[in-house]
Amino acid sequence: MVPTMSGENTVREIGHDEFDPKGTLVLILVYFGVLSVMWVFMYFVEFLGNDLTVLV
Amino acid sequence: MRRTTQGGILVGCGVLFVIVWEIRSALGLLAGVDTNPQLYMLLTLAVVGLTAVALAIGLIGLRPEPPADEDAQ
Amino acid sequence: MNIHNYEKIWLVLSMLLIIGFISTVVYGATAVGIEMVNDEGGTIDSTALDEDDRFSEPRVEKVGEDEYEAYVVARQFIFEPNPIEVPANSTVTFYVTSPDVLHGFEVVGTNANAMVVPGEITELTVEVNEPKEYGILCNEYCGGGHHTMEGKLIVVPEDEFELGDSNDE
């Protein structure tokens, strides 16, 4: 098997040790932030702030 | 700057449309801001349309993918 | 096994996220006191609701100071009693069951939302506050007339509340 699909598109070969997915890390940290904020909003504002609290 | 390809404009503007339109729901739910739907839609279409035109004439630019890939699949 | 450092960071954050979610739910269950519908409502012979003291005559009953019980039958395609009337600033326990198929019991726009299963009694306790009218709808498909199945929960001022008002027959 060839390492990449089409050599023409590959400007440079990047091996395992020289690749740090820092862009991925940034994107995933942004996602983490969105998830956390949205969760807090949904749970504490939309749900706990809603009418007719179900109790024991 | 090189012009963005038609395909790139289509993909970019599709994503931009969804993002701008979803902000209306976010404003409504999170901030309680009730924007006028017709006006907001017009605004969204204007933003997306202007971006599309700007990309098409090269006013703003994204470097397209290397041409060698155009028909690879 | 060789895991990239960034991926290790993400693994830790993912676990934090998961633990955070579980902690929030536990906080809601303990500190706020939100209980899930559970197995304490008991079972019932769904072909013989007529013989059951509570459901032969669906109604609201007073069981204590500011405490009420509502016996509700959800059937194709109505809720009984309708409307359900309760006084403001009270604690209401709904007991809901079905003689035919599965139904949903949703007080519209609120957290009072549960399944109704034939043979089982759904027990759901809520606190009602100021006078207000709520819609009730069935949110589980129950047959061709499902979309017509609705009811009302009317929270009336305490001084206007009378037992027996809730019965529509």
Add this chain to the structure above:
Amino acid sequence: MSEQLESGAPTFLDKFPDEAAVVRAALWSSFIALALGAVFGLIQALHRTDVLRLIDSTDYYTVLTAHGVLMVVSFTIFFLVGLFTWATVRSFDRGVESIRYTWTWYGLMVAGTLMAVVAILGGFVPQTDISADVLFTFYAPMQAHPLFYGGLAIFVIGTWLAGADYIWTWRAWAAENPDERIPLQGFMVLTTMLMWYVATIGIAIAVVAFLLPWSLGLFDQINPLLTRTLFWFWGHPVVYFWLMPAYLLWYTVLPTIAGGRLFSDPLGRVVFVLFLLLSTPVGIHHQYVDPGIAEGFKTIAMTNTMFLLLPSLLTAFTVVASVEHGARQRGGTGLLGWLRALPWRNPAFTGMMLAGLMFAAGGFSGMINAGMNINYLVHNTIWVPGHFHLTVGTAVALTLMAATYWLWPQLTNRRLYSRPIGLAQVVIWFVGMGLMSNAMHVQGLFGIPRRTAEPQYEGFDFVASFGSVSELNLQLAIGGTLLFISTMLFVTNIALSAGTPKLSGIGQPLSEPLSTVDDSPEILDNLKLWFGIALVLVVLAYALPLASIIDRGGLLGPGVDPVPMIVEPVAATIEPTLGRLAAAVGSVVP
């Protein structure tokens, strides 16, 4: 368009013509189901929003049943068996052991589907008593025609035999290559099928032991909570069964199309093992607000569900990192500037990326659904269909369609009819789903229910905290229409591809992972061990709840009569007496 890039490598069709024929047949079955399902979906979107009502509201539920079954049983699973046959044969690099056997399970799946579809569509023909207006979840004591349950059973048996086919190929390969690690695609196929064997225990018992004999009149009472619980025993892992083909494509095809290599093979294996272990002992989270199940069991299901987020979160990282690797190999630079260097004009790539983006959003609403008490807020509201149209309806469906743009030439030696149409198709899907699922989520928060023909009531109105319900309805209808157009573009594009000239040497080998399997522990490949642990976890999660349900309501619950879903428009008026009359008549005619 310029000429096809020809690598000179043989395609799958060149190497395995017999197997390619099966894969094409399975994929076509899948696309036919998709097209039919899209027609029903459009009718629903326009009907429930009161934009255009072509049918009687009673028939809405026939349409809804057909949409659900065709989309999430036929479309997804036919694609899965086609893709898995391709992946198994490709990755073990050997043909199936018996092509007749392979056609046999495919035939069984087709037969099962036809039976179920006949039973469902019978609902439109009042002259027959064949009907199955019971929706995809077929909760007893609503009763469908035996043909419906029989069809489901035969379909599932077909999938079991398909799984055995993949295992057979693996064993034959392993006998000749005793010291080799299982190739990644083969590993993904095998773990997914083992998960399916665990999951289908629930549906097999529910259908074969209870619903089918009950619909044939062998006994006339049933424990609705038991069959409902057995349904969700299968009903949650089945969502991962839909998702795993998309994951397989994201892990093994997407990096290649992006011009890169998979970031980590071992982590891919860990993810699939986690799905095998955790997919099934979570089904009770669909029953958070059910009576008859103790809160403790619900809490266990929630904890398992939350940990099931882990493999998906890990996948998000690994897949994006693989794509980033591709972008950097293509000359991309900067912290985020590499995003521009990706092949966005390739519909296969863009479709899968947009699917992944929507899955990120769907993942969030799924986290809400998984939260035990917050479920009161969203249970059975249209928020839930909003969620799963992002997951199965986009993460899966759009990935499968996008991947077809890449896979189809490998199976036919023909180029795609039109790449620009393909690109437009995936973008239209993204925009349509953005509108529709956004409207559904917001409506759900206002308490608007799912699964209803007319969400408009006499005694009350829904209160919108911003905008208006009618505006959201319009948004939903426009979104649904775009999705329909997108589906038609897809199916037409594939159909027209049959007319493009035959080419040779257009094979596209997949790239090797950056971090290979060699540096991972061998125990990862011990499928017997993982299968055993999965079974133990299921027993731990389900033994007590099921025992308690049977203890409460009996195996054949006393006091619950069948309610056949032979509803003609007349019988479905608001008069409850008529409903009961229909039930009484129906119970005489089993």
